[in-house]
Amino acid sequence: MNMSSSLYDPIINQLIQHSTEIEGMSFQKESLDLVFVPSGLAIMFGYHLFLLYRCLKIPHTTVIGFENNDKKAWIESIMQEGDNKNASMALSVISSSVSAATFFSSVCLTLSSVMGAVLTTNSSILESDFIYGDTRPATLSVKYTCLLVCFLLAFSCFIQSSRCFIHATFLITMPxxxxxxxxxxxxVIRAGDFWSFGLRSLYFALTLLLWFFGPIPMFVSSVVMVVLLHYLDTNTTPLHQHAKRPAKHPMLG
Known part of the structure; x- marks a missing residue:
């Protein structure tokens, strides 16, 4: 009896070791969300805090500051001319901006409604074993909630952008x-800021959308997103020094 037990002891020990390794792998699989998701969000938030610092302290190095410089020159030219033709041209430009902001707000509201409908249905696909990460129902609810918050925030920002643009039309056309x-x-610049906030919320929503396919795609998309945004947000062109036109004075009769 002792000899038979001694023969089975190595096999039993290997089975116990193998089961322990499997349990450790399952634990690591569920804990990946606790490592990669906060890291990806920290990278996104850190970059946007750095971008905010550049916009406030050194705006000429950002595309946002470059565009604001051109907007200021455009508004000064429109307000100095005092011509109905220029006013109608300004209204046409602002109207296109209002249409774009309204379109994006409608898209965000539609996506929010879709996410609300998905929350009430079963998502067995997102709980499959092909997704390497935490697929528990509680974690899925957190994913849906974060994505819904981003869409609602983007919707609010685009609505505020439309409000500011419409207010600018009243100011320009006031006789x-x-x-x-x-x-x-x-x-006008405040409207552009709300527009930028809405777009940034959509960028966050894109990375959170990839979180449904696992924490690793979410982290990779955050890194790629930051690299692309840094390239797109950086301005190397010197600011154009717009010459101010002298204001026209009415003819004395």
């Missing part, structure tokens, strides 16, 4: 007013 170009510049 016989003493409104300065600085006041109109502040409104």
């Amino acid at each position: 016989n007013s003493n409104i300065t170009a600085k006041h109109v510049e502040t409104t």
Whole structure:
């Protein structure tokens, strides 16, 4: 009896070791979300905090600052001319911006409704073993909630962008007013800031969408997104020094 037990002891030990390795692998698979997802979000938030610092301190190195410089020159030119033709041209430009912001807000609201409908249905595909990560129902609910928050935030930002653009049309077309170009510049630039916030929320939503396929695709997409955004947000062209035109004065009769 002792000899038979001694013969089976190595086999039993190997089975116990193999089961322990399997349990360790399952634990690592579920804990990947705790490592890669916060890391990816930290990279995204860190980059946008760095971009905010550049926009406030050294705006000429960013595309946002470059565009704001051109917007200021455009508004000063429109307000100095005081011509109905230029006012109608300005309204056409702002109207196109309002249409774009309204379109994106409608898309975000539609996606939010779709996510709300998905929350009430079973998602057996996203719980399959092909997804290397945590596929528990509680984790899926967190994923849906984060994605829904990004879509709703983008919707709110695009709506506020439309509101500011519409307010700018009232300021530009106000007859016989003493409104300065600085006041109109502040409104238009604020609208552009809300537009940028809405787009950034969609960028976050894209990375969170890949989280449904595992934490590793989410982390990789965050790194790739930051690299692309850094390339697109960086401006190397010197700011154009727009010459101010002298204001036209009415003819004395």
